[in-house]
Structures are given as C-alpha cells and as structure tokens.
Amino acid sequence: ELKVEQNPLFLSMQEGKNYTIYCNYSTTSDRLYWYRQDPGKSLESLFVLLSNGAVKQEGRLMASLDTKARLSTLHITAAVHDLSATYFCAVDRGRGGADGLTFGKGTHLIIQP
C-alpha cells in the first residue's frame, strides 16, 4: 500500500524566513505532485516532478525530487503572507496518473508579519 507522509503538518513562520516541507513516500515512483489549497477552495497545481533529481521553481517556492530516498521537498524562500495556505504532496498510484493519486495529509502553513 502506497503511503505518503508530510512533515510538518502545521507550520507557523515569520515573513522573510526560509523553511522546507518534507514529503516521504513508501513505494518506487518517479512522479510526484505539489498542490496548494486556500481555505474553502479547490486545489491548485504547483509543481509536477517527473524524474530523479528534478527541480522546479516558481517565485519563492522550489520543489525537488529524490526517487532513491523517496523524498520530495518544497522549499520556501523569504516567505511572504500570501504564501499562507495548505500544501499537499501527492504520488502517482500508477499507469501515468490513470490510477489516481495518493495524497499526504497536508502542511498547514501560516506566515505572520
């Protein structure tokens, strides 16, 4: 059974600081996704990581994938309040997305002035 674990589950940080969210998963997979969810809203795709060593960056967010360690990280640089949200990692269950995704429990991120 594929398991996806995120940590921390809750993070409160100050603007301007750096931090990393970790996503560990239990089976071999080359495909990992990061999503953002604002309160009461839907999920928005942030990054798609498709191979070992993949690194993607968008603004103050950078995601990476190490398939050997079964680990993905989401790094936040110089956090700003607008990045407050819940962040989910999700792993492909198989067949290139045909079998759906298994999600972590999410990291609830609050960025304070």
Next chain:
Amino acid sequence: NAGVTQTPKFQVLKTGQSMTLQCAQDMNHEYMSWYRQDPGMGLRLIHYSVGAGITDQGEVPNGYNVSRSTTEDFPLRLLSAAPSQTSVYFCASSYSLGYQPQHFGDGTRLSIL
C-alpha cells in the same frame, strides 16, 4: 473554458437517503477521479476512471458507486448516506499523456445528519 464543474456545491442529507454528485469536464480529459477530504486526512481516492465505460475502486470505495457513460461526465452516487460520509468531495480530471497534473473542481460540501 469551465474546466471541472461540480454540482451541487452544498448539500444536506438525512441518514439513509441517496444522492448523486455530478462532475463534468470540458477539457476532453481521459482520466477522472473522485476524492474525499476530511480534516487532518488529506484527500483520499474513492473511485477513478481511465475512460468511458471503465471505472475502478480507489482507497475508500465502500458506500459509493460511479459510472462513466461519456468522456465528459463522472457522477458519484451515495447509495444510503451515513454520517461518516460527511465530507468535502472533489472531482478531478487529467490528460492521459505527459503526466499532466490533475485539475480539480470546486468541491461539494456534503453533510449527513
């Protein structure tokens, strides 16, 4: 372009009632999935489909049925609602090629009394 449309947005049911949550996408996506989101649990896969006429069970399928008679529509049926099915339900779709991220609808917030 509407994307993934879910109806209704909110619903209150009594225990034992049945209902259908509607999901439609206009992006000609082959893959579609249903997830439920509960506090502190992330999203869990209920059922998924790789194309018209083909469906399969996800992680938490009990108490739910699906069908996929067209590429566009993927309704989720609650057979006999139970309080444990109180949740937010998300429908998602994606292309079959290129490991594209799933696009999510706005969700249906369902309460069962």
